[in-house]
Amino acid sequence: MMKRSLLICALVAFALASCKKDETTSPSGPTSQSDPVSFRLDSITLTGFNAMNGNGSYWDGGNGSNPADPFVNVYKEDVLLFTSTVASSASNTGSYAMSTPASGALPIAYGAGTKLEIALWDDDGDPNNNAPDYMGHVVIDDALTFFYGGDHAAGFTDLQVTGNNGITFLLTGTFVY
Ligand SMILES: [Ca+2]
Numbered sequence: 356m357m358k359r360s361l362l363i364c365a366l367v368a369f370a371l372a373s374c375k376k377d378e379t380t381s382p383s384g385p386t387s388q389s390d391p392v393s394f395r396l397d398s399i400t401l402t403g404f405n406a407m408n409g410n411g412s413y414w415d416g417g418n419g420s421n422p423a424d425p426f427v428n429v430y431k432e433d434v435l436l437f438t439s440t441v442a443s444s445a446s447n448t449g450s451y452a453m454s455t456p457a458s459g460a461l462p463i464a465y466g467a468g469t470k471l472e473i474a475l476w477d478d479d480g481d482p483n484n485n486a487p488d489y490m491g492h493v494v495i496d497d498a499l500t501f502f503y504g505g506d507h508a509a510g511f512t513d514l515q516v517t518g519n520n521g522i523t524f525l526l527t528g529t530f531v532y
């Protein structure tokens with residue numbers, strides 16, 4: 356009976372010590388690091404798209420000698436916040452910076468659980484005469500979770516994301532802590 360009481364006392368003491376130790380290493384400790392509350396989308400580079408649309412036609416018709424003229428629309432939760440300038444007569448395997456605004460501006464901040472969409476369009480001149488052709492998109496429902504790897508990094512650089520219709524972007528962003 357005596358031995359058992361001593362054992363219980365020892366276990367209780369150990370449990371208390373464990374609890375106390377946990378408290379001293381709680382998130383308020385000097386070495387703790389928090390996760391980002393948001394990230395800023397800083398730049399977009401287009402690096403690929405299908406040369407033809409879903410009907411097997413080139414974006415500007417004919418034999419493809421008149422290539423597509425892509426630009427991007429960037430959305431946060433379905434709200435359009437940025438439209439890039441047009442990369443005229445772009446090769447579908449070329450690399451094109453899409454961060455110069457025609458309207459709106461980068462960076463755009465995305466908080467937790469926020470949807471990011473980048474839609475690619477083929478400009479066909481005056482939209483009142485020829486509406487742009489929709490080329491496809493990348494959609495990421497919870498963008499912060501998608502990009503953040505839990506490593507307390509400052510950001511990400513030229514991270515490749517792929518969408519439908521062969522669309523590929525390289526994205527650069529900054530985590531906000
Ligand atoms: Ca077109």
Ligand SMILES: [Ca+2]
Pocket residue numbers: 415421422423424444
């Ligand atoms: Ca064209």
